[in-house]
Amino acid sequence: MQHFNGVGARIFAFAALAGGGFAMGAPAWAGGTTAGTRIDNRATASYDGPGGTVTVPSNTVSLTVDELLDVTIVSADPGDVQAAPGSTDRVLAFTVTNTGNGDENFVLASAGTLGGDDFDPAVTSIILDNNANGSYDAGIDTVYAAGSNDPQLAPDQSITVFLLSTIPGGAADGNRGRAQLSAEAGTGTGAPGASFAGQGQGGGNAIVGTTGADADASGFYAVTAATVGFVKSAVVADPFGGASAVPGSVITYSLVAAVDGSGTLGNLAVADPIPAGSSYRPGTLTLQGAALSDATDGDAGELASGGIAVRLGNVAGGQVRTVTFQVQVD
Amino acid sequence: MMKHLVLALAALIAPAAAHAANDVALTSAVFVEKTVQANGQQRIVLEPPKLVVPGDKLVFMLAYTNKGATPATDFVVTNPLPGAVAYQSSPDQAAIVSIDGGRSWGTLARLKVKESDGTVRGARPEDVTHVRWTFAKAIPAGQGGKLSFRGIVR
Numbered sequence: 364m365q366h367f368n369g370v371g372a373r374i375f376a377f378a379a380l381a382g383g384g385f386a387m388g389a390p391a392w393a394g395g396t397t398a399g400t401r402i403d404n405r406a407t408a409s410y411d412g413p414g415g416t417v418t419v420p421s422n423t424v425s426l427t428v429d430e431l432l433d434v435t436i437v438s439a440d441p442g443d444v445q446a447a448p449g450s451t452d453r454v455l456a457f458t459v460t461n462t463g464n465g466d467e468n469f470v471l472a473s474a475g476t477l478g479g480d481d482f483d484p485a486v487t488s489i490i491l492d493n494n495a496n497g498s499y500d501a502g503i504d505t506v507y508a509a510g511s512n513d514p515q516l517a518p519d520q521s522i523t524v525f526l527l528s529t530i531p532g533g534a535a536d537g538n539r540g541r542a543q544l545s546a547e548a549g550t551g552t553g554a555p556g557a558s559f560a561g562q563g564q565g566g567g568n569a570i571v572g573t574t575g576a577d578a579d580a581s582g583f584y585a586v587t588a589a590t591v592g593f594v595k596s597a598v599v600a601d602p603f604g605g606a607s608a609v610p611g612s613v614i615t616y617s618l619v620a621a622v623d624g625s626g627t628l629g630n631l632a633v634a635d636p637i638p639a640g641s642s643y644r645p646g647t648l649t650l651q652g653a654a655l656s657d658a659t660d661g662d663a664g665e666l667a668s669g670g671i672a673v674r675l676g677n678v679a680g681g682q683v684r685t686v687t688f689q690v691q692v693d
Numbered sequence: 694m695m696k697h698l699v700l701a702l703a704a705l706i707a708p709a710a711a712h713a714a715n716d717v718a719l720t721s722a723v724f725v726e727k728t729v730q731a732n733g734q735q736r737i738v739l740e741p742p743k744l745v746v747p748g749d750k751l752v753f754m755l756a757y758t759n760k761g762a763t764p765a766t767d768f769v770v771t772n773p774l775p776g777a778v779a780y781q782s783s784p785d786q787a788a789i790v791s792i793d794g795g796r797s798w799g800t801l802a803r804l805k806v807k808e809s810d811g812t813v814r815g816a817r818p819e820d821v822t823h824v825r826w827t828f829a830k831a832i833p834a835g836q837g838g839k840l841s842f843r844g845i846v847r
Contacts, residue, residue, distance in 0.1 A: 395747020396777040396847045402745070406755050406772035408719040410765035410832070417765075421719040421755060426742040428777060428846060464747055558744060570746050 394518040398430035398465030399565010430465035430563030432548040433572035436580040439497070439523060443539060443585035447626060449532035452487070454499045455582035457524045457544045461516035463572060465564030468513040468549035473526050473542065477581070481538035484528035484584050489544070492523035499525045513549060528584065536588035536624045545579035552576040587626030589680045594619045595635070612692045614641065617685060624680040631678045633686050636670035640693050647689035648673070716761030717832070719770065726750040726843075749846045751778060758837030766831040770840060771795070772824050780821035783842035791823040792816050798825060819847075 405423040409416060439456035446453040461467055475486040489507040490499060491514055504525065505512065514522050526542050534540065550562050553571045563569040596619075601612040608614070618635060622628050637643050648655045648664055650673055655664040664673035664686070675684045724739035726749075739752055755772065759765050773795070774780055780790065789798045792806065804816035824842050832838075 400777050402723075402751075402775040402777050402846070404721055404723055404753055404772065404775050404778075406719060406721050406770055408717055408757055408768065408770045410717060410768040412717075412761065412765060413763050416767075417717070419717050419719050421721040424721050424723045424753075426723060426745050429744050429746050431746045568744055570744055572746070 394431060394433065394462050394464040396428045396464060397518060397565075398428055398463075398563050398569075399567060400428045402426050402428065427565065427567040428464070429558075429567040430467075430550070430565070430569040431463040431572040432465075432467065432550055432552070432569055432576035433461070433463040433574045434467075434469060434546050434548055434576060434578045435460050435462050435574060436544055436546055436578040438580050438582045440582050443583045445587045445626070446528075446530045446584045448530055448534045448586055448588055451529045452501075452527045453484070453530055453584055455526040455528070455542055455544075455584070456497070456499070457526070457580055457582065458521050459514070459516070459524055459544075459546050459578075460521040461518055462574065463548070463576075464518050465569070466515060466517050467564075468515045469546045470509055470513050470549055471507055471524060472509070472545045472547075474545070475528060475540070475542045477541045477543060480541040480583065482531050482534045482540040482586070484530060484540040484542045486526050486528045486542050488527045490525040490527060492525065495523070497523050499527075526582070530584060530586065534586040534588075536586055536626065538586045540584045540586070541581050542584070543579050543581045545577065548576035550576075587624070587680075589622050589624035589626035589628045589678075591628055591631060591678070592621045592623065593633075594621070608692055610692050613644065613689055614692065615647075615687060615689050617687050620675060620678070620684045620686075622678045622680050622682055627677050627679045629677050631675040631684070632673065633675060633684075634670055634672045635686075635688075637690055641690035642693055643671070644689040644691055647687070649687045650675075651685060716759065717765050717768075718756075718758045718760055718837075720756045721772075722754045722756075724752045724754070726752055745846060747846045750781070751844045751846060753842050753844065755840040756837065757832070757840070759832040759834055762834050764831035764833050768828040768832050770826045772842070774822055774824065774844065777847050778844035779819040779847050780824060781818050781843040781845055783824060783826075783840070785826060785840055785842075787826050787828070788840075788842065789825050789827070790816075790821045791825070792820040793822065795823045798823075 403423050403425045406421045409418045436457050436459050439458045471489050473486040473489050475484045490504045491507050493504050528542055550569045551559050555571055555573050557571040559569040596617045598615045599606045599608050599612050601607040601609050618633050648671055655662050657666040659665040671688050673686045725742045727738055727740050729736050729738050790801055791798050792804050801816055805813050806816050807813050826840050
């Protein structure tokens with residue numbers, strides 16, 4: 364028992380040297396010690412016998428760490444993915460992680476016909492994020508085919524997987540549709556504790572972990588439809604201070620585009636021919652009250668092919684764009 | 694002639710004497726601690742390690758016997774922890790541990806770890822690299838005993 368006495372300071376000094384790294388005998392994976400790792404235990408006894416100090420080793424007991432089969436999937440989208448009715452290749456992203464302790468292939472599957480939503484997205488393909496940038500790159504990321512390119516993941520390794528879906532044309536504004544990605548360990552699935560003899564990495568057994576060796580997660584598409592209503596109005600001013608349409612009268616046309624719904628209309632454009640029997644008054648084209656030049660140049664509108672043309676760009680629901688121009692009655 | 698015989702006898706006896714001094718046997722065994730349901734009650738059993746996965750509780754048992762004819766004094770048993778095993782505890786009061794590969798020893802409560810950022814914390818069971826039992830009393834001839842400690846597969 365003298366070992367306890369008078370060594371406190373030394374203990375501290377040596378322990379400080381060892382700080383951190385020493386106790387790390389095995390990699391600290393979340394999934395634990397890698398499958399196939401051997402645990403060998405051997406103790407040593409020493410004592411003083413008649414002939415001096417004797418050291419005696421024990422036998423070595425060995426065991427091999429078996430493979431835990433575990434997997435998790437989470438949606439990698441920050442929220443519902445916006446999609447227009449009838450649109451194709453709408454992308455949901457998921458993160459599949461091997462939470463087991465061995466290299467494992469995972470078999471993926473998708474589903475779009477599920478409850479808990481307003482419409483069923485038609486999942487057209489499962490895509491593996493080959494370049495690991497977390498976003499879908501058409502033509503670069505590869506299409507998944509079960510059994511041919513099942514992703515192999517090391518312990519703690521993740522892969523991003525995309526589902527591409529077509530949104531039904533009949534989906535209404537505000538509707539949500541759920542699609543699901545599932546993954547199963549290639550070695551097998553089952554109740555936690557079920558084992559596959561000899562099928563673990565490193566020659567041991569494979570054992571189903573707490574996840575059941577399968578996982579699934581859902582993502583949602585939210586339909587954001589938008590519609591545009593056009594209203595055209597005219598104000599006539601005759602040369603005599605009245606409102607008659609006579610030669611010389613000036614007609615001011617207003618084209619009002621009002622976008623309705625929760626979505627956004629992309630590249631909305633307005634075109635209106637100059638009515639027969641009238642002539643465009645140069646320099647009268649405006650958008651939201653600001654003048655646009657008549658020439659085809661850098662601004663959003665021009666006089667071309669006997670009419671006005673104005674590009675409104677992307678207009679979100681609830682917004683209004685007003686274009687005006689004047690003609691003079693011939 | 695007689696002298697030669699004595700020498701020859703001594704030569705014969707010497708290895709035997711050395712062997713006698715080695716007559717403490719130490720055997721190591723490992724079991725997995727499992728909780729089983731039996732008759733509606735939970736029971737903890739020790740099983741041979743057929744299936745071992747991270748998180749499993751292991752019980753290491755060491756049995757020693759002094760098979761020799763003389764007492765073994767200053768008896769010390771040292772067990773380095775396998776890298777993949779995190780130490781938990783030993784039921785034996787006499788057990789001391791090392792967290793630095795066997796250079797220094799003490800009870801876990803006395804050992805401190807200096808983190809890479811300079812902070813000092815008390816040692817935790819998973820820091821342990823070696824466990825050791827030192828015996829104040831000699832092991833009498835023909836006597837023995839058992840030691841054990843528990844660990845968790847990292």
